Amino acid sequence: MLPSNGWFGITTQLFIILFIEQANQFHTSFKFTAEISESESTFLDTVIYKGDIFQTDSILDIKTHYKPTETF
Numbered sequence: 001m002l003p004s005n006g007w008f009g010i011t012t013q014l015f016i017i018l019f020i021e022q023a024n025q026f027h028t029s030f031k032f033t034a035e036i037s038e039s040e041s042t043f044l045d046t047v048i049y050k051g052d053i054f055q056t057d058s059i060l061d062i063k064t065h066y067k068p069t070e071t072f
Helices: 007-023 052-057
Strands: 040-043 046-049 061-064
Touching: none
Parallel strands: none
Antiparallel strands: 040 046, 046 061
């Protein structure tokens, strides 16, 4: 279920979902994913998120992102 954060946010989220679905149809070996969040964003190996300081001073926090690995 998509959060109702205004028409622009919903259309943007639907566009992302449809884009990922279409991209995954190009080749069976590739799998594209996307995460949609109101409180954090991951870019490369960094997570930018709204922590405790954001509530008082509007300053974003960062932390290292560790991608889950597939271990067999």
